[in-house]
Amino acid sequence: MCATNSFLKSLGVEIYASGHRRWPDEAKALAVSMTLEAGATVNAVAERFGILPNQLSAWRREAKQGKLVLPAAEVEEPVFAPLVVCEVAEEEARPKVTSQAAPIRIIRGAVVIELAHDMPVARVAEIVHALEAHPC
Incomplete structure (x- = not known):
């Protein structure tokens, strides 16, 4: 136990x-990220941290x-998202004026993550790195 x-x-x-x-968020996040590694189980990681599964x-x-x-996962090479270019109809090309800015939307397979439009860039990058580290 010591x-x-x-x-x-x-x-x-x-x-x-x-x-x-009292668990800081960083320690919780480390434990969770360890469960996402190949071959890891919730029970094994919980035992290592001395908590219940x-x-x-x-x-x-x-x-x-x-x-x-x-x-964020450590990667040896830079990771880039593919750029998709398509024709946009004239009326879609004009920005729509709304009282609220549209959210940032990250789509990966069946997973859709919506973030506030004013989300810090560093936070968005962390989320993208986490998605890249754990393929669907």
């Missing part, structure tokens, strides 16, 4: 005398809902 506590403290987890723990599954749900940011 080795587990040392490991958790190195991740920034606060461990109280009562046994309760259902807690780790709850963190995975948070990540799917966009409430938990996963670390």
Whole structure:
């Protein structure tokens, strides 16, 4: 148990005398990202972090809902999105004036992610990297 506590403290987890723990989002995201690696299981990762598998599954749900940011995967080569060029009808070419800006939409297979129009560019890049690291 001492080795587990040392490991958790190195991740920034606060461990109280009562046994309760306060998990920073970075530690949660690390645990979730480990479950997405090839051959990894929720049970094995939960055991490594000293938590119940259902807690780790709850963190995975948070990540799917966009409430938990996963670390960007390290890639050796730059990753580029394909550019699709098509003809646009005249009336579609004119920007529509609306009271609210359109959301940023990322589409990957059956997955559609809509982000606020004012989402920071760095956050959008993190999401794209996370999608590229874990193919559908």
